[in-house]
Amino acid sequence: MWNGKNVVLLDGYTYYKKxxxxxxxxxxxxxxxxxxxxxxxDNNMIIRERNTEHPHDKKGILKVSSGRYxxx
Ligand SMILES: [Zn+2]
Numbered sequence: 001m002w003n004g005k006n007v008v009l010l011d012g013y014t015y016y017k018k019x020x021x022x023x024x025x026x027x028x029x030x031x032x033x034x035x036x037x038x039x040x041x042d043n044n045m046i047i048r049e050r051n052t053e054h055p056h057d058k059k060g061i062l063k064v065s066s067g068r069y070x071x072x
Pocket of ligand 1: 031055
């Protein structure tokens with residue numbers, strides 16, 4: 001089920017897999033390059049850390065050419 005190519009969809013915002021450290025994966029908002037919102041999710045898909053302050057709205061959900069959305 002877990003597929004590293006997937007995109008996380010949380011509260012209408014999409015996040016892409018940015019980097020991985022040990023057993024935490026950092027997901028960064030992919031809707032604006034100026035946005036610093038991110039999530040850190042462990043191997044059990046539990047959110048360990050979140051910054052969901054987006055300086056933009058939810059418009060224009062990114063179309064992802066490969067992979068599926070994960071709803072948390
Ligand atoms: Zn954002």
